[in-house]
Amino acid sequence: xxxxxxxxxxxxxxxxxxxxxxxxxxxxxxxxxxxxxxxxxxxxxxxxxxxxxxxxxxxxxxxxxxxxxxxxxxxxxxxxxxxxxxxxxxxxxxxxxxxxxxxxxxxxxxxxxxxxxxxxxxxxxxxxxxxxxxxx
Numbered sequence: 001x002x003x004x005x006x007x008x009x010x011x012x013x014x015x016x017x018x019x020x021x022x023x024x025x026x027x028x029x030x031x032x033x034x035x036x037x038x039x040x041x042x043x044x045x046x047x048x049x050x051x052x053x054x055x056x057x058x059x060x061x062x063x064x065x066x067x068x069x070x071x072x073x074x075x076x077x078x079x080x081x082x083x084x085x086x087x088x089x090x091x092x093x094x095x096x097x098x099x100x101x102x103x104x105x106x107x108x109x110x111x112x113x114x115x116x117x118x119x120x121x122x123x124x125x126x127x128x129x130x131x132x133x134x135x136x
Contacts, residue, residue, distance in 0.1 A: 003050050009043040016042035020053065028083050029107055030115065030132035035061040036072055049079040053090075065131035069094040083107040093117065093125075 010016045016039035023044060024031050038056035045051070053076040062069045076090035085105040092101050100119040107129060108114045115132060117125045 003048065004043060004045065004052070006047055007043040007045045007050075009041060011041055013037075013039045016040075016053070019044065023051065023080060027080050029080070029085065029105070030129055032063075032132045033105070034072065034076070035059065036076070044080075049081050050077070051080050052077045063131050066127045068127075083109070093119075 008019070010019045017036075019042050020034060020036070020039075021031050024033065034053065036053055036055050037059050039053060040056060041052070041054040043052050055072070055074055055076075058074055059072045060069055061072070071092045071094065073090035073092075076088070078088035079086045083106065086103075088103050088105060089101070100121055100123060102117050103120050104116075104118040106116045106118070108116070113129050114126050115129045117127075
């Protein structure tokens with residue numbers, strides 16, 4: 001796949017998790033945003049910001065501070081840059097009876113302390129960054 005050309009690829013949960021956390025920190029995105037489990041592969045293309053996560057099974061995580069359940073597919077992909085993830089695929093939030101996919105995440109500059117989640121349907125939800133600081 002052309003978008004994976006020149007990628008740094010890690011295999012195995014521990015190595016993948018270290019790389020994922022390192023990139024989230026580097027781009028100033030809350031570390032608890034991707035509470036994945038049993039990661040098989042993690043890849044990142046520095047030239048484009050493209051990343052992917054492959055995990056053994058779909059994961060659901062409840063962010064207690066905001067009372068939201070988020071679903072993470074077996075494959076998660078997107079483009080990461082400072083305080084932003086675009087074209088995100090594989091992440092859905094449980095909202096009433098629907099599970100709209102999240103396609104962009106934007107972290108505000110300080111001091112607002114807010115993070116915004118945009119869906120393909122044009123819906124934007126805003127929460128405090130600390131709700132995603134670490135996996136609860």
